[in-house]
Amino acid sequence: TAAVNNLSLVKEAVKLYGSEHVAVGIDEKDGKVAVHGWKNKSELDYMEFAKSIQNVSVGALIFTPISVDGTLDGPQTEKIQRLVKSVNIPVIASGGVANLEDFVLLAKTGVTGVVVGTAIYEKKFTVKEALEIVKNAS
Secondary structure, eight states: OHHHHOHHHHHHHHHHHOGGGOEEEEEEETTEEEETTTTEEEEEEHHHHHHHHGGGTOSEEEEEETTTTTTOSOOOHHHHHHHHHHOSSOEEEESOOOSHHHHHHHHHHTOSEEEOOHHHHTTSSOHHHHHHHHHHHO
């Protein structure tokens, strides 16, 4: 929300802390950027917003298609891959990871990292198993 409402705040953070220490989250709903804890949907297209962030030189984008976050329904790899190919900023995928195969699919999209919550919490696999899969996928 801060990046959507006040891009100068993000620019200042990059200036103060360095781009490698600043990531911008893009929460996507129906192709738009969701804001205020996913309660509101802005009019900003998530791809256009991501492209505009490139000029700020942040270290990464954390991309969450909120329709799959916490669902264990699998990541939205097509959306993720389109984003990765459209920007020159590292993309960290978030949302939907259900099993170890999802890491293999995400590795093929070109993401820099993956955020996993529900699957670890529900003991679908261990962090050690996930790291081993990622190591072998590269």
